[in-house]
Amino acid sequence: MLREKKIIDTLSTHDFTYISEDGLEIKFQKKINKNELNDLIDNLFTELGIPFSLNIDNDENVHIPNERDTIDGIFIKLLSNEIISIIISLKKSDIVLKKDDINQIIFYNSDNLFNHLNQLSFDNFTNYIFSNKSRSRILIINDENTIKYTNGFIFISDLTEDFTEEEYNSPMIDEIENRNNKFKKLSSGEFSTLSLIPEQIYVPSEELSIHKIFNKWCYTLCLSFLSSYTEAAYVEKKIIFHYQGPKKIKLFLDLDYDLNNDLIFEFYEWIYSEKTEDKLKLFQNLFPSLYGSEDEIEIETFLKILQSIVSTTKENFNFFIQDNIKTFVEERKKIEDLVTNTGNQISLEINKITELLIKMLSGIFLSVLTSILAALFRVQHLSYISYALYLFAAIIIITTIYVISFSAINIKISKKLFDTRINEYKYLFDDGKFNNIKKSVTSRSRLFYTSVFLTSIIIAIMAFFVFSLGKYFQNQGNGFIEFLKTNINNMV
Secondary structure, three states, rough: OOOHHHHHHHHHHHOOOEEEEEOOOEEEEEEEEHHHHHHHHHHHHHHHHHHHHEEEEOOOOEEOOOHHHHHHHHHHHOOOOOOEEEEEEHHHHHHHEOOOOEEEEOOHHHHHHHHHOOOOHHHHHHHHHHHHOEEEEEEEEHHHHHHEOOOOOOEEEEEEOOOOHHHHHOOHHHHHHHHHHHHHHOEEEEHHHOOOOOHHHHOOOOOOOOHHHHHHHHHHHHHHHHHOOEEEEEEOEEEEEEEEOOOEEEEEEOOOOOOOOHHHHHHHHOOOOHHHHHHHHHHHHHHHHHHHHOOEEHHHHHHHHHHHHHHHHHHHHHHOOOOHHHHHHHHHHHHHHHHHHHHHHHHHHHHHHHHHHHHHHHHHHHHHHHHHHHHOOOOHHHHHHHHHHHHHHHHHHHHHHHHHHHHHHHHHHHHHHHHHHHHHHHHHHOOHHHHHHHHHHHHHHEEEEEEEEHHHHHHHHEEEEEEHHHHHHHHHHHHHHHHHHHHHHOOO
């Protein structure tokens, strides 16, 4: 059983009810007969195994066990009261199980935690959550739903289940030092000395009521990582982010503003994924030009143009994927050639299918006409004509299968080669443009298979017609020939 759960269950067993808490203490209350007081105190200390403070009928606080002897003096004051109210206060640091590398936090419910965190400045927030440690464990005593969530740095759960050692030992821990070393080379100001990265306080799970307060400071930290330097104007309750490109610009964030835009975090992740220095310089050069002539911007305006900033930065970064623009143009030319060649190959196979259909229809028309004429003048050879039609129907089927199969294999090989090669150049484009490039080939590929389907149906019908005509000549050909001769004579 968790140590914290054992303590809370002990209080529940003795019928204590929760009344209040803050960041340091949590309080429970109970009413008892005054004659039960001494036994209750002794039992609680034995069962809880931690010190606590006791308040009796709103009198002075008594610290147990250090001030246990003062209880008798308080007891004398209670001679007129049979039922007394006692409030027990527990230090949260005594409740939680201490771990050297993990900061421990415990709250009665999520709302209380949210209200407490919402009153803190950024510095106080990060100090409270991590307390100079890289990870934080947050226990929620009583909540409506079962809670268990971690982002690799923050571990949030109720008292029903703890995290395993494997879950606590996140592989992302090493990323903190790497990311901060990179940041300190590129940035300055108050935030540059923090040993904290946005991933540590990023909580994307909307099922947790506290995710907004974590993400508010996460997005704030992201903006700091994207800026040239940051300063905090605590008197004005603002954070100012400085961006220095061809023109200097200041971004103002009101500390009371409900910052909630996940695109900020996504952009930060992209910037710091690779070639960070190039991406940051590009962003800080483009940002002022996209905003306009003013040198100050409020966060609401910034968020309105954020999508445009992100798209433009990513698109222009493509020019920096190699050491010079010539290399970039060569890479783009390879893509154009790949798309063109694959498209031409698919078009060639579509033309083959179309030509096959035309040739088959022409051949079937001529064979039927020739068979009828031969039957008119060589009635005694009807059985041979029937066999010839059977053979022709078989040739139609075999030829169609061969041509379509060969074309389908070529298309499959070309498409597979295209998909493999195009993925190698994915980094050149944003997702929208990359999908449009693939769409041009995919649509042609679909057209090919549509052509194959329709052609197969038409040729199958024609082959069945030729076969049926041969069958008819074999069984009832004489009557048909006499019918044709009679009508031809009448016409003449």
